[in-house]
Amino acid sequence: MRVARLRHWLAGRLPPPARGRLAGNVRAAELAGLAFAFRARAVAIVVVSLWLLVLVPWPRDLYYLAVAGLFFLLGYVPYRLRNHPRAGAIKLAFTVLDIALVTTAIIMPPPAGLGVDWPVQTRLRTPEFLYLLLLLGEAALTYRPLAVLWTGTWIAAIWSFGVWLVYGREDTVRFADIVHDGRLSADAALRIFLDPAFVGLTPLWTQAIVTGLFTLLLAIAVWRGRGTMLAQVRAEVVRADLARYVSPDVADALTARAHAGFGAPQTRVVAVLFADVVGFTGMSEGLGPERAFALLRGFRERCCKVVFRHAGTLDKFLGDGFMATFGGLDGRGDGAARAMACAVDLQREVDAWNAKREARGAAPVRVAVGVHCGPVVIGNIGADQRVEFTVIGDVVNVASRLEAATREVGGRIVVSECCFSAARPEVAAHFTRTLPLTLRGRTQPIVVHVAE
Template structure:
């Protein structure tokens, strides 16, 4: 979970850097339109320096002290932008206006863009840190201008605290006038904006953590149940998941032929390795065809198709899975043969029809499975592969539902009376 959160934070830092770069480009283009030559070169140089300040923490985003580095460079960002707004360009590039006039322009709003960048990092602390330093450094810059000897202030002009409206307007329009009321407004607005944005980021981070937790739980759950069951359980946890219902599904049984005898020759450790290899390959094939791995049965397994997704191609996917499983076993046997190991033979039985699907068990332990005669027939078909000398035995109804493309892989068709049944059924055999 911590790794997933860190990945999201790194993605946020990368996105914030890209957003910063776009903002720099947009502002630079605006400066080219707004500022006359050659003063625009000065501000373009400031924009380039601002880009460099953003590149360093981005390049070090995987460093163990990456967040400390980012916070330090945030202070540098605020300081550079404040200086660029308040301090006039070098002699010969700027207009000969009093420095106090630079506090009357709306360029302070550019500082708030830094709050937007901080919000993209999924860290409320970054927003609070940025807003605090914006208020502090901007206040310091305004105070230094306010304290200049050539600055005009109401406090120094109105000794008794009373001025006529005409006199107040004359002082306000003086180019050297500096008032603290706009500063207080800027500081209060910045503080409120910072607080609201930090709360929004905190809530967004909470949603991120909840999503990550859900993914972790789903991933852990998928280790014990089929991934599609884990997905359905996560999505419908509060909607009565597992309520019994009747559906038409395809059921596949597969079993390692002669595993008991092989275990005697291999010994426990090698038999365990063989079984693990078979299960790993079986899971891969079943999930590749969007099947549900219902359960492992010793040296075999049971899989269903169409029980959760409601698609109409359950039989076709089950037959394709059976054929793909045999190809996977053939590839595995080729590797086993090169190292002198005995080949593995896997028998598969496939049938389809209506079943009851849902949760079954006690309150303390339930199992999501399918129940019905279709399950029994599929199991009997898998067992019949021995007497029919085939690798896959599928019922006629399943193969008909799968279509002619699937039927082309089966070489024989014959009636078969299954154990426990009176009437024979037509089955198809793939060797």
């Protein structure tokens, strides 16, 4: 792995390709938020429409249902254009139209013959202003604090403009037109307040202040939520990039503990698995470079899938083989059992691969596996220019020699007694022979179990 790239990852600075993926993932999250906001808007329209059918008599409810339909259309257009390069600006523009439509529907009476003959000023005394605040909720679902601030600002501006137009009508009754010396009895004030044409500015100020505070608080909440989303997306991008160079569990540990001294050497009981394609050199001579490369790539893809399925760490590829460890990072205590299950599963995967190869006339592949477990030193090793997270110790040597011993004993998997004792019954059933084996460079034999 390139050390400069790893340092960028651990320092929180993404390389250019990762920054592109980060932007793409954030964009995908924003699009998902816009789609969810539209669906929530549609549900709200249905609920309000049903309420209007109950509340408003016929045929006036047709007018408000038409307004609801137009409101749905104003939301559907930016939803359909959400992939447009200027989708954000389009949505903000349609938000202004939304606010204008709702404000007009609240303040302006229905057409003649559909409404009741009350002064237009009475329409400012109903609680329908709360419908405008629902638009703030929709804006919050887009993960964009700017959308919340934009919506809240235009709600306050357009609603205030509408109220001011009604307040300025000649038939509007105002305290300012009656009170000149600053003194007015309580009874007189009540009579003015109860006048159907009365409009006061105190409710407007209250609505503006509450809208501003609600907008600010909601924008802060969305900003914090967006920060959490960005952190999650960034962590996933970093992990995905790291996982291309190191095992996924190592990538998880690096991203989770990058600033906590990850890789400090420590002693742990770990199961080590070696696997190798038997006779790969001879096979590659008859295949040619391209086909040999394809064979090796197919082998590695299948190995990675099986090792990761059993929560193992792919320590390194070794030409036509690989080394994997179990229990080095997770501390689950079942590393030997998982290594045994992985060895059997790997042979099952190779058998399925060989069936496909033989069906198209290709030679079968034989894979030898050796497994041993015990205490090792695990951690970072290397120089400043290149660091490798790996395990070292006699256990590694024994596992490697057990893999090589498969040729001698005529089996596909050779495991030590300490690993076999941890195997689950369905895994242990694959091992049909037990024998003492003296490994190269040793004088004392060890008990091994062999799977054909």
